Amino acid sequence: MTHNTHTNNEFDGKVAIVTGAGSGIGLATARLLQERGASVVAVDRNEEVMALEGPDIAPLVADVAREDSAARTVALAIDGFGRLDILVNNAAILLNKAVVDMSLEEWNGVLAANTTGAFLFSREALRKMIPAASGAIVNVGSYACYQAFPTLAAYASSKGALAQLTRASALEAIEHGIRINAVGAGDVVTNLANDIKADGRKFLAEHGMGAPIGRAAEPREIAEIIAFLASDKASFIVGAVVMADGGMSVAIK
Ligand SMILES: NC(=O)c1ccc[n+]([C@@H]2O[C@H](COP(=O)([O-])OP(=O)(O)OC[C@H]3O[C@@H](n4cnc5c(N)ncnc54)[C@H](O)[C@@H]3O)[C@@H](O)[C@H]2O)c1
Numbered sequence: 001m002t003h004n005t006h007t008n009n010e011f012d013g014k015v016a017i018v019t020g021a022g023s024g025i026g027l028a029t030a031r032l033l034q035e036r037g038a039s040v041v042a043v044d045r046n047e048e049v050m051a052l053e054g055p056d057i058a059p060l061v062a063d064v065a066r067e068d069s070a071a072r073t074v075a076l077a078i079d080g081f082g083r084l085d086i087l088v089n090n091a092a093i094l095l096n097k098a099v100v101d102m103s104l105e106e107w108n109g110v111l112a113a114n115t116t117g118a119f120l121f122s123r124e125a126l127r128k129m130i131p132a133a134s135g136a137i138v139n140v141g142s143y144a145c146y147q148a149f150p151t152l153a154a155y156a157s158s159k160g161a162l163a164q165l166t167r168a169s170a171l172e173a174i175e176h177g178i179r180i181n182a183v184g185a186g187d188v189v190t191n192l193a194n195d196i197k198a199d200g201r202k203f204l205a206e207h208g209m210g211a212p213i214g215r216a217a218e219p220r221e222i223a224e225i226i227a228f229l230a231s232d233k234a235s236f237i238v239g240a241v242v243m244a245d246g247g248m249s250v251a252i253k
Pocket residue numbers: 019020021022023024025026043044045046062063064065089090091092093113117140141142143184185186187188189190191192193204
């Protein structure tokens with residue numbers, strides 16, 4: 001295993017899976033964990049993830065909503081790097097549709113990617129982490145874990161369910177020494193809204209100005225919280241949704 005010269009090598013010898021690692025927060029998280037010593041399996045349905053290939057990063061093109069993807073990903077971590085310590089369930093999609101206009105396929109597609117994917121990957125990871133009696137899972141939630149907006153029913157439902165998956169699975173896992181938490185991200189300048197807005201990055205940057213902090217975040221600011229929750233520094237945090245949203249969940253300006 002090779003390491004860079006970063007002075008913070010808190011993830012030395014650890015192996016992490018990051019889903020949705022081809023873009024935005026997932027990409028920043030994969031890079032940050034790798035910089036700090038981890039070996040990373042980087043999963044995305046977008047083939048651009050293959051560009052991450054390196055000695056400490058094994059990319060995989062897979063759809064998290066498919067049941068076989070989790071098994072393939074965990075097998076790659078174990079076969080390639082010998083163990084699994086961290087899972088970051090980050091992959092998600094956004095849908096901008098009123099309930100009355102939404103097809104069942106659209107609803108199911110959002111829930112499958114954003115919630116069922118996290119369940120499938122958590123299940124597969126826990127099957128390795130429980131016998132090892134250690135590990136950490138971080139789910140990437142949103143202020144939409146709590147708040148709702150018109151035309152975001154599917155996305156908000158998926159993130160509300162993810163918060164409850166976080167809490168319930170955390171209760172099961174902690175008796176095995178495994179911590180499961182979530183980060184509740186605010187607006188972050190990524191490609192998430194590209195399919196629903198002409199300029200999705202500009203939209204997220206402008207929407208972030210409505211938070212008390214007056215701006216959207218850069219992906220690295222969320223990756224830092226994910227890394228913290230995955231690290232031993234967060235040893236007493238269990239089943240929490242830690243808000244990193246510039247105050248958006250406190251008050252929208
Ligand atoms: N950007 C924001 O403002 C914001 C706010 C709150 C929460 N979040 C959350 O942050 C997480 C990361 O999103 P982002 O903002 O970096 O968006 P992004 O679109 O830049 O990245 C998401 C990645 O997930 C991948 N992905 C989507 N569905 C997938 C699937 N079924 N299988 C595998 N990969 C899949 C995409 O290809 C993409 O590379 C998501 O969970 C999102 O809900 C983002």
